[in-house]
Amino acid sequence: SKTPVTLLGLGAMGTALARTWLDAGHPLTVWNRTPARAEALAAEGARVAASAAAAVAANRLVIVCLLNDASVDEALAGADLNGKDVVNLITSTPAQARARAEWARERGARYLDGGIMAVPPMIGAPEAGGYVFYSGSQALFDQYREVLAVPAGTSYVGEDAGFAALHDVALLSAMSGMFAGITHAFALVREEDIDLSAFAQLLGDWLTAMAPAVHQEAVHLKTRDFTSDVVSNLAMQVAGNQTLLDTAEGQGISSELLLPYYALMSRTLEVGSPEEGTARMAELLGK
Numbered sequence: 186s187k188t189p190v191t192l193l194g195l196g197a198m199g200t201a202l203a204r205t206w207l208d209a210g211h212p213l214t215v216w217n218r219t220p221a222r223a224e225a226l227a228a229e230g231a232r233v234a235a236s237a238a239a240a241v242a243a244n245r246l247v248i249v250c251l252l253n254d255a256s257v258d259e260a261l262a263g264a265d266l267n268g269k270d271v272v273n274l275i276t277s278t279p280a281q282a283r284a285r286a287e288w289a290r291e292r293g294a295r296y297l298d299g300g301i302m303a304v305p306p307m308i309g310a311p312e313a314g315g316y317v318f319y320s321g322s323q324a325l326f327d328q329y330r331e332v333l334a335v336p337a338g339t340s341y342v343g344e345d346a347g348f349a350a351l352h353d354v355a356l357l358s359a360m361s362g363m364f365a366g367i368t369h370a371f372a373l374v375r376e377e378d379i380d381l382s383a384f385a386q387l388l389g390d391w392l393t394a395m396a397p398a399v400h401q402e403a404v405h406l407k408t409r410d411f412t413s414d415v416v417s418n419l420a421m422q423v424a425g426n427q428t429l430l431d432t433a434e435g436q437g438i439s440s441e442l443l444l445p446y447y448a449l450m451s452r453t454l455e456v457g458s459p460e461e462g463t464a465r466m467a468e469l470l471g472k
């Protein structure tokens with residue numbers, strides 16, 4: 186028989202998760218603050234609990250997919266967590282995740298934190314490549330590995346409960362920089378006689394071709410040898426970035442998305458050597 190699951194929170198993500206456990210034959214108890222959101226799932230076989238506390242009482246494994254950290258306090262204020270296995274999938278900071286792990290420990294529960302690297306349509310669709318970072322209790326993760334793998338792939342990143350959030354946010358932060366670059370690129374070309382769909386293809390392929398640069402970054406930061414195998418040295422890149430800024434000006438486009446990176450590159454060139462790559466920039470961001 187399949188492990189019974191309790192799921193708190195039936196927003197876009199919670200509802201997508203719920204369906205995968207139901208489809209896989211796991212007995213599922215759900216709770217949502219606004220009860221109407223549970224109706225469709227009830228028709229599909231989920232048991233609907235009248236309160237968060239009742240949902241927690243129903244099963245040992247309790248998955249939390251509420252909006253944010255504050256909503257966990259609100260929803261679980263009256264729940265008895267003693268002996269429970271809590272898996273918290275909300276997006277949080279590493280500090281919030283560590284505090285939540287301590288909160289669970291004080292209440293007698295084992296705790297696993299999760300960071301979801303997927304949007305709801307990627308849940309239950311393994312070919313889409315979505316997965317969830319997990320950190321915290323390895324015993325909990327190992328025990329429920331198969332249950333957790335039903336909605337999406339799993340990646341356990343350590344006993345520190347904050348590490349799932351840290352990995353999640355690090356990837357999202359890199360994505361933010363990538364989207365900043367994409368925004369600037371489209372701003373440069375959008376008013377020209379350039380087909381934007383064809384341009385999008387070129388841009389996507391270029392970003393993909395550049396992505397493996399992350400590996401050299403890691404080697405340089407680990408060895409603190411910032412010059413090995415560098416093909417685009419920092420001095421060249423600072424000069425090249427001046428061309429990017431001049432082109433933006435020529436096209437009448439604001440450089441606001443480029444300037445912070447350019448400023449950090451220039452500052453790094455002052456303390457490092459011109460033959461280095463860009464890895465030392467990460468050190469300069471540290472306190």
Ligand code: NDP
Nearest residue numbers: 194195196197198199218219251252256259275276301304
């Ligand atoms: P939604 O906004 O769709 O749903 C939010 C859920 O939280 C609802 O069930 C809502 O209940 C509940 N909620 C909000 N505040 C409270 C509260 N104070 N007490 C009790 N319940 C509360 O969000 P998602 O489902 O999209 O996201 C859920 C989590 O998953 C978030 O942490 C999000 O960051 C994360 N996530 C989402 C992704 C996405 O693309 N959607 C991607 C990766 C992570 P009610 O129905 O009553 O309003």
